[in-house]
Amino acid sequence: MxxxxxxxxxxxxxxxxxxxxxxxxxxxxxxxxxxxxxxxxxxxxxxxxxxxxxxxxxxxxxxxxxxxxxxxxxxxxxxxxxxxxxxxxxxxxxxxxxxxxxxxxxxxxxxxxxxxxxxxxxxxxxxxxxxxxxxxxxxxxxxxxxxxxxxxxxxxxxxxxxxxxxxxxxxxxxxTETFQISADERDHRAVAASLRPFFAPATVAVVGASTRRGTIGGELFRNVLRGDFAGAAFPVNRTAEPVAGVQAYTTVADIPVAIDLAIICVPGPAVFAAADEALEAGVRSICVISAGFAEVGAEGRERQAQLLALVRAHGARLLGPNCLGIAVARPRLNATFGPRALPPGNVGVSSQSGALGLALLERAGARGIGLSSFVSIGNKADVSSNDLLEYWEDDPDTEVVVLYLESFGNPRKFARVAQRVARTKPIIAMKAGRTASGARAASSHTAALAGSEAAVDALFHQAGVLRVETLGELLDATALLAGQPLPRGRNVAVLTNAGGLGILCADACEAAGLELAPLAAETEEALRPLLPVEASVANPIDMLGSATAETYERALPVVLADPGIDAMIALFVPPVVAGAEEVAAAIARAVETVAACDKPVLASVISADGTPASLARSSVTPFSYPESAARALGRVAQRA
Amino acid sequence: MxxxxxxxxxxxxxxxxxxxxxxxxxxxxxxxxxxxxxxxxxxxxxxxxxxxxxxxxxxxxxxxxxxxxxxxxxxxxxxxxxxxxxxxxxxxxxxxxxxxxxxxxxxxxxxxxxxxxxxxxxxxxxxxxxxxxxxxxxxxxxxxxxxxxxxxxxxxxxxxxxxxxxxxxxxxxxxTETFQISADERDHRAVAASLRPFFAPATVAVVGASTRRGTIGGELFRNVLRGDFAGAAFPVNRTAEPVAGVQAYTTVADIPVAIDLAIICVPGPAVFAAADEALEAGVRSICVISAGFAEVGAEGRERQAQLLALVRAHGARLLGPNCLGIAVARPRLNATFGPRALPPGNVGVSSQSGALGLALLERAGARGIGLSSFVSIGNKADVSSNDLLEYWEDDPDTEVVVLYLESFGNPRKFARVAQRVARTKPIIAMKAGRTASGARAASSHTAALAGSEAAVDALFHQAGVLRVETLGELLDATALLAGQPLPRGRNVAVLTNAGGLGILCADACEAAGLELAPLAAETEEALRPLLPVEASVANPIDMLGSATAETYERALPVVLADPGIDAMIALFVPPVVAGAEEVAAAIARAVETVAACDKPVLASVISADGTPASLARSSVTPFSYPESAARALGRVAQRA
The missing domain is CATH 3.40.630.30 (Gcn5-related N-acetyltransferase (GNAT))
Known part of the structure; x- marks a missing residue:
């Protein structure tokens, strides 16, 4: 490493x-x-x-x-x-x-x-x-x-x-290049092995698990239980009073089985002793939730250095401090103190900010996004997003990686590892602190020093990392990548029942670097009998307000079959003749029937009742607005 | 004119x-x-x-x-x-x-x-x-x-x-300038008078009101009834069969009272005869819903010219053709064929696209936006958004104007009128067709020729019109202007329980041209006793994850009272100690208690359950994400 x-x-x-x-x-x-x-x-x-x-x-x-x-x-x-x-x-x-x-x-x-x-x-x-x-x-x-x-x-x-x-x-x-590759391979195997106890622990101790509700340790331990953890969890607290019905211990050493992962939730000044005790008891993976380290100034920085030296002396690894914890779908481990369960899925998330993690978890479910794992790296005294990339590279449960960054520890390392990982698994990154105000705020948050923006852009670009600017875009791009194949190119077809929406979407597509390619002559021929004569079979395809659910169901496969089309955005706003739910269901059905559809299909069905349930359940990715669909597709097509 | x-x-x-x-x-x-x-x-x-x-x-x-x-x-x-x-x-x-x-x-x-x-x-x-x-x-x-x-x-x-x-x-x-002002004043009085029957009709005839459900005329007439129109509405159709329980007539002339406004929903080729009949019967305000005019090519353009000449010959005015209709809050008139009722409020909306109008109506309710009037101008053969601006200038029910444009009829006129109106009523405009793809799509939609983008930007800027780029931004900026005072300047305070959200918001504020000004020393002094020692009382104010509803309720008025602060964005993501609903309620209460709060307060409470109900009901404007709040405030502050 x-x-x-x-x-x-x-x-x-x-x-x-x-x-x-x-x-x-x-x-x-x-x-x-x-x-x-x-x-x-x-x-x-x-x-x-x-x-x-x-x-x-x-x-x-x-x-x-x-x-x-x-x-x-x-x-x-x-x-x-x-x-x-x-x-x-x-x-x-x-x-x-x-x-x-x-x-x-x-x-x-x-x-x-x-x-x-x-x-x-x-x-x-x-x-x-x-x-x-x-x-x-x-x-x-x-x-x-x-x-x-x-x-x-x-x-x-x-x-x-x-x-x-x-x-x-x-x-x-x-x-030599051989040296670098050899060193990277060693790193990769070693780092992935060192992180396994965080992602697949059989036993977890929660140090500072309080009997009291509303405390961080108390809620975190209850989250582990509520999540139906596949392993065994043990509360550790001073009084050894049972927590949420589970027998507690005063020290990790007292627990009768070996502990793979210790989560430490005691107050900052008590963390060193708690970590020492866990390490002495043989734990090699420590996650420190507690704040009061490098983010609070000189004294905290010293405390963090001592903690890291202690962990090193035991050949162990440290997640945090000042973090929200870790949640992993396969062992059903929710070792975070947030109020939400982890919606299971194929996205690995690393967040340098606990709050961003919380926000993402709050919105993920509604956005149809499931996570393979969620890791809050906090002050990243040891485990960094670079390490997590190494782990996720081999993790069969993780197909998309999302990184929220406030700073880079080792940018050159990031570039090398990200470039390698991005070849097989798309990486979406949001880097905060891109303006002076944001950078100032970041430095007092997770003790992060933000780098120059141009350098960050170059770094992401070189590594093939898709950069997003806002939380909304992060969720949009993640939903698209998690649920759909990558587009093979930048040619998009827009299908709509409303000219105005088609125009907005065409504008946004072009601004996002996509192209509204002309349809093949055969496609236009095949569409004409399905649509009124006044309809436009040029791209965007305006089927007019009279289009019904059936029109969508019949037209969509025709357009998707066009070899010049790499992706489709379907738009709908309820006019007099058709309801949002039935059209959404028709769009979803149409995509299912296209055997082995290998093109991404996005939809924006604008309805007062929010995204229709049938779309949210389908293999179509729903968006609030035509423009957000275009923007997300544009980002993703950067990898085409 | x-x-x-x-x-x-x-x-x-x-x-x-x-x-x-x-x-x-x-x-x-x-x-x-x-x-x-x-x-x-x-x-x-x-x-x-x-x-x-x-x-x-x-x-x-x-x-x-x-x-x-x-x-x-x-x-x-x-x-x-x-x-x-x-x-x-x-x-x-x-x-x-x-x-x-x-x-x-x-x-x-x-x-x-x-x-x-x-x-x-x-x-x-x-x-x-x-x-x-x-x-x-x-x-x-x-x-x-x-x-x-x-x-x-x-x-x-x-x-x-x-x-x-x-x-x-x-x-x-x-x-001379005097000539221009005199001419404009004459225009203004005359145009406002000419549009009054559209906005305040006592009697409305719906020509082409079918007994059949699902037809445009049938649904439009039923919408008028469902909306509890304060005047009297009369269906006109060939058979004079009653529609939805209301006596029908075969011609407008047969209706026993004088008709202020005729809505024509018959097929395109039959429109001329229907309009002629209504005009001969003395109607001076005609709204043509029907399509098949300038948007469908040479024949349609000719048909539109003939219709306009007919209307002129009777000294009347024409809304449309190829439009969705008109809805006005005060007489509770919903003469559109869309599926949504008009949520009443203070925003006047003019849309050159029916679909955009539908989309806006679908989302307005959830976004807390109410409309004074909604006018779909379609091909705008006669009545244009310039005319509507003249009407809304004097309309006491309209405090904010929203324009969706695909083209400009008379840009110089627009600049003069918009500049005058914008002095008292903010105007938000979205201009579609800003890219080549969008412009191409627009020309086959409402027969619009889009102008150069740079010229449009200059025009909006000169007139003091706030331009937005996407439907989401349109709703965000409208919600803010409809519910809040204008900020007096660009200095914004950000209050959060989560550092990461504060950083995102600070980045987005700076990108939107806002400033995170330092707080006054007295403000910091007053905040400190309310917050833990580790909290940051610099701007963004990070109250830390331990902040409760009470913390928000006490801190918010202190920050709002700071004379250097023009606006506030409050952020919250549920940690372990407080729930979204209770914090949202506290934010809403805090703003109510600030006597005569003349500063806009925006909030982004990130919750899996969507915007908390108490926020949606309050005088605080809610946003999905910190960045969208910042962007909307940035737009609005252009008028500061």
Missing amino acids: GRTDEAIEPRHVADVVLRDGSTMRLRPPLSEDEADILSFFRDLSDRSLTQRFHGHPTVDERLVLPVLDPDWNERGALIGMHGSRVVALAGYVRLRDPRIADVAFAVADEFQRRGIATRLLEQLALAAASAGIEEFVADVMTSNSAMLRVFADAGFEATRTSAAGETEVRLRLAP | GRTDEAIEPRHVADVVLRDGSTMRLRPPLSEDEADILSFFRDLSDRSLTQRFHGHPTVDERLVLPVLDPDWNERGALIGMHGSRVVALAGYVRLRDPRIADVAFAVADEFQRRGIATRLLEQLALAAASAGIEEFVADVMTSNSAMLRVFADAGFEATRTSAAGETEVRLRLAP
Whole structure:
């Protein structure tokens, strides 16, 4: 993952996710680490020690001193920490030819085969390259196949020379595309594994689950129960009083089963102790709902840094703090404190603002949008939308991704990952803080620093991310992508019973970059007998106010069959002859009967009673207004 | 009114509205009019003849020949027609000094005092000025005070010299501002009078009212009854079978009372005969619902020209053809064939598209918008939105005007009238056909030729008309203007329980040209005790998720009292502690308690159940999304 948070960490400190999804902090070894590093060497097995030193050295301070306090020019070194224990060490020493450095690794026996050496190599290579070193050389015992594989798979251009049981490996540090792809693949597998307990926990502890209604912890725990969670949930509170009929515990450690995910709802200052207790009890996925961290100023930032360091020391991952929680459709987990259940579906939502998440959940149902998962990332001290993209990429339940962003942690990483994911799953993004007022408000909200707007636009464009500007557009575009195939092109047919609506829609289509292509001659021929002579079979197709439900049902498949048409927008306003409900039902039926309709069909049926129920239930996407349908289709067609 | 329709009428033909609201066609006298003009002179009273000729001439062809077939250079002349009868004559003759022409008038005795001479003078002056004539001179008998008043009030710079019972009047034809204002005032009074029977008829005939349900005439007549019309409505159809329980007649002439307004719903080719019959029966306001006129090509254009000429010949006015009808709140008249009743209120709506009108009526109720009157102008052969603006200017029931336009008949006239009306009543306009696709669709719809977009924007801007782009924005801006005072400036306060919503709204406010001004120090002081310490009292004011209905009720008046704030947007998304209904009710109550609140308050309460009922009933304007509230306020603040 290679995430470095410059805001709170010194240079050369990196938090990495390992192959099994656990995390590890890598940092330079300092003088005060001498004893711990000595212990690390002493604890190595004979085999590991031989592989490191190509013999049996005396293990004393002479082995340790050369790696302490690296200057990064002549010497670079990193140790991997598990809590306060050193479990890995790697370093380089520059040779007489200053373009080359010698490099060597050691990993505690019980921590081997988790990808730690690979992560150390990546980080050391970055540091060496910035010191002007062009090549790493390593002498590896030919029998040490694990280490040889590390060098082979890292993605650097490598050469090997073997002689007398030793293999000399030379790595060109200039980053190659192969290196980037290899690093991304490692990241991807590791991050997805690290997030699994958030998305598919068998056991959840809610720390701070109060017996009182109206409290965040109390409501969140009840939401878990109300959602009919497929796993087991355990309330944790000071008194161990049962909550909503479920036995409670005073600490996570008291719970008789292992806990996959701990949701922490205690007040900000009490979060560290609660997290520590859960981590000590073996929990590796922590979600902190509580506020009072980086969003409230210097003291909060310090509190957040301490919490993150604690989580790292345990190789765990942290969602939040200052968030609404997480809800996932498949295990029926609603670990949020909002008032709405998650409508199940195929959309993965990441929201940097809890409120936006709440708003989206309030409106999703009415808009016919279902969610595979909803993740409120809050201050995103650790888990970011980049990580969620990595998870959703492989998640079979997620077909569309929605991101609400107030800031970017790592824009280059975002661009790489989003571009890859967007190839198979459309990504819709809304970025707030696009004006000065909005950016000012954002900075006091989730401690976010907004980037330049032009840069954000370029970033989204390059990555193939569909950017929307407003909450209404977000819902419209999501409803369309969640329910319909992508259009193959920009040619849209507009079918209406009212000329005025057709004009509005034509205007909005053109403004949205769509084209009202002429229909094929055969299509016009096939339409004419269905319509009065005064009707216009040009596009927009004005069937006139006399059009009935049957007219729609017969005309719609004819137009959809036109090979020059990539998508259709059907419009209706009730005149004297037909009612909104019956026409809506006819439109829905017509689309069902088009065998394997692979073109998106949008409809705006304008009625005092709102969207007719038959449309809301159908495979047609309903819109309040002709223009909002055109705008949503225009956005989506950017991917055509 | 001075409307000349170049498309169907030769030069120097003008239809004018007279002081009493009747209309008259002015045209040049041709050779074949000789006998009719002779009759006109013969029928003049002695007094009128003397005033015209300053003596008693022999009335024969020698009086008539000089005015026939004017060349407009040496001689100009116009006659006023009432049906096929000549009822007025005026002409000029160029003098030896070519900058000057002599001018004289005669009006049939029973047509005097209706402003005909003034209209003739206006039209002659236009023609003379384009021939390079700079001054009119007229010798008027000093006893002819009516004629002297015509010259004095026309608005031209005038000088008088009196001697021996005669007054020489000289008019400078260069149009002065006074001339324009005088002409506009005459237009205004005349047009308003001519439209009164449409808006306040005591009796309405529905020609083509069928006994059958589902027909346009049948539904329209039933709508009149269902609307509880305050006057009397009479169905007219071929069989005279009663319609919906009301006695029917075979012709308008058979109806035992005088009819103020005839609504014609018969098929296009039968319209002329039906209109003729109604006009002969004395009806002076005709609304033609039927299609099949200029919107269907050359034959239809000819049919429309004939219909208009017929209406003119009777001095009547024509609404439509190809329209949805008219509905007016005060007499509870719903003479449309749409399925919705008119929600009564203060908004006057003119729609060039019936469908847009239907769509607006479908959504108005839910949006809390009430209408004073709804006029579908269709092909606007005669009555245009310019005329309606003149009527609504004085209509005490209309406080906001909404125009849906597909084309401009007379843009200069629109600019002058709209600018005057917009000073007291906000005008919201949507102009369709702004893109090539839309314009193409519009031309086959209501026979409209769309103008250049930049010109339209400039026109609206100059006239102080608020332009909206979409149907949703039209409803939003109308709801705001119909229910709230205008903001005095662009400074808006945003009050929210959710930071993310505040950011979205701040972005949208800035994009809409509004400013989130800092609050006064006293306002911040007064807010702090109401909110948790972590809340932000900067603008947007983030009261945090713990804010209750009471918090809103207490904070809202404090912010509204800030003298630097011109408007407020209150946002809410239900968190754990408060429900949408109770917060909405609190916001509504808070605004009621601010005595004489003269600042607009907008609210977006995001709830799965839609807009809370208490908000919809209150003086707060509700919006679906924070961004739509910001956009509507931004539009309206253009008038601040």
